[in-house]
Amino acid sequence: MDLQRWCSLSQSPLPMGDTGDSLGDEYWMIRDAVELEDGSMLPSAEFGDALEAGLDAVGAAYDQTQRAQAFVVENIYRAHDVYVRSRDAVLAHSSAESHPGQLSDDQAMERSFVSEIAAKIGVTDRIAEGMIREAITLIDDLPQVMDAFRVGFTSYLHARTAARQAWSLPVEARADFDDAIVGAARTQSPTRFTQTARKLREKLHPESIQTRKNTAFDERRVEHDPAEDGMAYLSLYHSADVTTSIVEQATTRARALRAAGDPRTLRQIEADLIAESSTTGMLVTTASTADDDSADTPVTDTSDDTEGTGSTNAAPSDSGTVTLTRAQFAALRPGVVITVPALSLIGRSAEPADLAGYGPIDPDTANTLIGQATSFVRVLTDPLTGAHRHTDPKKYRLSEKMKREIRLRDVTCDFLECNAPAIYCDIDHIQAWEDGGLSTAANLHALCRRHHTLKHTTNWTPRRLPDGRVQWTSPTGINYVTRRE
Structure with missing residues (x-):
């Protein structure tokens, strides 16, 4: 049906089934005019008004969101200013030499404020750190871009891009960058603006x-x-x-395999090629620097210790790529921690297993990983409380077995919103040993080096709650609880 015929359609009501009910104006669709005959009707003026009102509402909501984001930026900046002037309330000034990490007072202050913001809005330290740095850069170094952001002449995406491009510029060059970039921030799309900002940054950079x-x-x-x-x-x-070389090689090889009849899509082939070449390369490196014994893959279950062996020779597949055997993949998984419910392990339940640092995985994948493990770790728990059993609570130095079991229990760092795998974490006393804390399961937890250092250089204080969770009190006196699924 051409446009002229569509425009000449009758204004009579559109029939709606045997009942003869007409279609309301708000439900009119172009396909009704295209697929139906002269019983259709043109969009009414009310429909146009409703559409315009709806789009106006979207625009108003978006503008309101941008103003709110600008308000967040300004409040982060103000909170940071107050925080850095409260050093005595934040810094712990600990003299213990055994505590990890050496931070200056300024570094400790900044790290503590990052954790305050992260805990308050429920994000990771990394995200909070970026937001704080953006706020300081926009208000101190890019005032014209910030003004445009405040009044709605540009968006948060533009402001964020400008701030991040300015980070690598010396402070003295940022005023010129601000002056050069503000016009584009008000007129260009976020994608085009990113390209412009990169070019201007390159032009103005003195190095x-x-x-x-x-x-x-x-x-x-x-x-x-x-x-x-x-x-x-x-x-x-x-x-x-x-x-670029990695991508180009993967793309070239993927196109060749696709042309030869490989049923996978180009993206699937590219992903598989990069994954296979990476694991194969690491296998070769590992084989050249270590014995044939692969690292243990600890699994929390109730099995006795079991040893497994396998070939270390990679086999080429029909497509010309290298396919690793189960044993070879096992050799590439040092430190992987999987917690598997006993019933799932024996195939009597579909309850997900848990992969440390990731979360729930399906039982089939968990069983495959278990089949690749060279050994298992048996963890004994209390039959009523589920707590891990430990011994020697009055010894400061922990056995490797105890450290391993604490890491298996905690899975990740025990600080707020931190998902650092526990296998890379320190084991810390919640109540310090010098303050009477014992080496018990309730008084030990895994902390990544960043948050272990934070605890001992600032007044962030943990406490084990009766239900097993850990409550952290920030230097500002706010209580937060670490929640684990």
Whole structure:
């Protein structure tokens, strides 16, 4: 049906089934005019008014959200200003030499404020740290962008991008950056603005790109972000030539495999190629620097210790890629901790297992990982309370067995909103040993090095509650409870 015929359709009511009820104006859809005959009708003026009102409401709500976000930025800045002037209430000034980490008073203050904000709004330290740094940069160094943000001439996405691009600029160059960027912040889309901001930052930066590359290269890292349905994201922050080469090689190989009849999509093939090449490369490195014995994969169950062995030779698949055997994948999983309900372990329940640092995984995956383990760790628990049994509460030095069992129990760092795997954490006394604390399960917990240092350099204070959870009292006197599923 062409446009002219559509415009000439009758204004008569649209029949709605055998009852003859007409379709209300608010339910009119273009497909009704396209698929039905002359019984249809054009959109009424009321429909146009309703649509316009709805879009106006969306715009108003969005503007309100942006103003609220600007208010959050300003309040973070004010709270930070008050916090740094309250040093005596925040700093612990501990003289104990056995406590981990050496922070200056300024570093301890900043770390404590980050944890205050993170606990208050329920985010990780990393997210809170970024929000605080953005607020300080916008208000102190980019006042024109911040003003545009306050009055709604630009969005939080623009303001955030400007702040993050300014971070690598010397403080003395940020005023020129602010002046150069504010016009684009008010007129360009967030995507286009990001490109403009990067170019202006590059133009105004007094240091050569080589110098900055050398500095940034020291920050290379891998980040792991859990997702839903047993999946996760793995991000590599590395030199652009390296990451581009990885992507190009994976894409080229994936297209060749796809052309040869591989039934997987290009994205699936690329993901599988990168995963297989990464694990294979690590296997080769491990084999060249260690014996054939693979690391233990501890599992909390009620089995006796069991040993498993397997081949260490990778086998090529039909598609030309390398497929690792179960034993080879086991060799690449040092320190993986899986808690499996006993009934799920024997196939009598579908209750999920728990992968430390990630969360619930399906029983089939858990059983596969258990099948790859070279040994098991048996953890004894109280049949009534479920608490782990320990001995020698009056000894300060903990046995490796006790440390391992505390890590298996806690799974992650016991600080608020921290998901650092317990296998990389320190074991800390909740009530300090020098203050009469005992080496019991109730008085021990896993803390990552960051939060272990925070506890001993500031007045963040933990306390074990009767239900087993840990309550943290911040230097401002606010109580927060660590919640674990």
